[in-house]
Amino acid sequence: MHIDPQDYEEHSSHKEKATPLPKMQIFIIMLVMLAEPISSTVIYPFVNQFVRDTGITGGDERKVGHYAGFIESAFFLAECTTVFHWGRLSDRIGRRPVLLLGPIGLAASLFTFGFSNSFWTLLIARCAQGAFNGNIGVTKTMVTEITDSTNIAQAYAWLPVMWSSGITLGPLIGGLFAQPARRWPQLSNIKFLVHHPYFLPCAIAGMLALTSFLMAYMGLKEVSKFRTSKSCRLIFLANLFYDYSSGEESPLLSNDLPRKYGSHPTEDSSSEISTLAPIEKEIPLKDLLTRPLLIALANHAFLAFLDQAHQAILPLMYSTSISLGGLSLRPRDIGLVMGVWGAFNAVLQIVFFSRIMKWLGPRTMYITCFSALLVTFSAFPVLNMLSKTTGSTNAMVWITICFQMTFYVAVFMGYGSIFMYVTASAPNKRSLGATNGLSQMTVSIARAIGPALSTSLFSYSVQKNILGGYGVYLCMTVLSLLGLLLAVRLPEHVWEEKEV
Structure with missing residues (x-):
């Protein structure tokens, strides 16, 4: 479509x-x-x-x-x-x-x-x-x-x-x-x-x-x-x-033929229903991999990879001792943070996503949401530095956590934007299922690699004291910048049919 x-x-x-x-x-x-x-x-x-x-x-x-x-x-x-x-x-x-x-x-x-x-x-x-x-x-x-x-x-x-x-x-x-x-x-x-x-x-x-x-x-x-x-x-x-x-x-x-949602049956529609829908040709995989789809898939995979890496680092860093680069939070506190964030995220997505989409358009919205990853990854070393000043999670630490998780809500809004590019890049309607399947396949690969790579980098940074133990965040920030370079390759509007 x-x-x-x-x-x-x-x-x-x-x-x-x-x-x-x-x-x-x-x-x-x-x-x-x-x-x-x-x-x-x-x-x-x-x-x-x-x-x-x-x-x-x-x-x-x-x-x-x-x-x-x-x-x-x-x-x-x-x-x-x-x-x-x-x-x-x-x-x-x-x-x-x-x-x-x-x-x-x-x-x-x-x-x-x-x-x-x-x-x-x-x-x-x-x-x-x-x-x-x-x-x-x-x-x-x-x-x-x-x-x-x-x-x-x-x-x-x-x-x-x-x-x-x-x-x-x-x-x-x-x-x-x-x-x-x-x-x-x-x-x-x-x-x-x-x-x-x-x-x-x-x-x-x-x-x-x-x-x-x-x-x-x-x-x-x-x-x-x-x-x-x-x-x-x-x-x-x-x-x-x-x-x-x-x-x-x-x-x-x-x-x-199924009637389109939002349409109203007419006299013509009754005769139309008795006819068979035209069968579009099923497109081979090699022809499915068009330039618009490859760009959309690459952006979707980058977002999923960094999002999953963030989800893996967050509980690991929060639970690690302050001396080793964490916050020394208890599992109960981490669960509370994630639970409040989940509820907050759900409400904001429902209330504001479509309004922001109409205001910014899909490309600007995706780039803006993806940019929020720079803030969320950069917040990790700041949180540890604040904790080290007092040796505990003080009020300033919790304010920074709220700031970090608010930006993480914006990251999730990027998914709705890139979904539009993926579905619109399908060569025809017959290949829509295969297109979304291919997209989910690349995302699954990214989500399988993200946690293992990010947590390994976290441990390696701490063990080798790379950049004071903050080396993992530099790597994630650099990857986020590379993802932004890919994001700007998206067109101002979702793909036109003649482009596919």
Whole structure:
């Protein structure tokens, strides 16, 4: 779907009324999307102890981080290998069956993870979680297809809200419900929870995934007009699920054309519905990699890499002792900071994203939001310097933390901006699913590398006393500047159709 590059100016000048959002469809899609950040982060509070309990380290504490890193990175590595194929499959058999399959597999893999007692079972289950989360790109495709140029910014404002909400809820669930028999002695009579102390948080995350499946099964409508060939070997996947949301028992891939949201049925539309949608040619991968898409993908990957690096450094730096370059904050304090930030971020994204988008336009907004990374990374050494002056986290430190996290909210607004460039760079509508799948694949790779690289640089900077232990922040700042050089290559408006 290509967004007219003059849309933002026209809507600002002519005050065109925005098409109402299909709220129920948006809600269901966002619920499915919420499963990714929750399932990826729910294990963080207890994964290190879980690894110790498996016995894989042989009692060597120094190996815990090594094996825990494997499990944490396996999610995004598995996701990146499947996300493009989920997107391509959705172009062939429709969006709805792909979105319904994901939560089922995710729930099963989460239950398996919590039930495991060996390291290799944990690793396999973690890979399965990432693989079934590979359909996350399809959710973004559906958001694009059920909106138009008047309301797409309003819908995209919810995308970073879901991510920030998920990375707040995930660790909260994992930390609160891990080892329940030890936390609540009255549950010690339940032997299953004693023998499987990490099953409960995984089960809660799995139930959330099943809830999203049930909601999608009952209410999600198919939006893709493309019909797969009868010879397609995967047609049975489409026939597994019927679209009951319209009140009729009609196959998902019927001969009917879906009516555009915000439009009104007319006499002509009834005759039009009986015709089959024209099938656009499926574009090979090599032809999909156009210059506009490569620029959009590179910017999306850079943002995800630095964002994930920031998320990994923040709790590590906050919990490290002041003498070693941190703040000596307790886990409770760090959780409070992240929880308040998550709520604050969600509210600001919903209230201000679409308004700022109309005011600045996608390019200026993305560059401005990306620039906020320079402030957030630079705040880390300032925080430590302030703490060293008094030997504790004084009021000035907390004010600086608030300042840092406020700018981090701006970073998240950059996602909605770059999403528009990615979807608009699709060569045609038939390749929209593959385009978003390719985008999510590159982002998954970036998110797998970001935490490992940033935390390793943090440890190396402290151990070797590089720039007084602040060397990691210089590296992240330089990478942020390189990302800005890439950001300015984006056009003033989203890609015009003739450019693709």
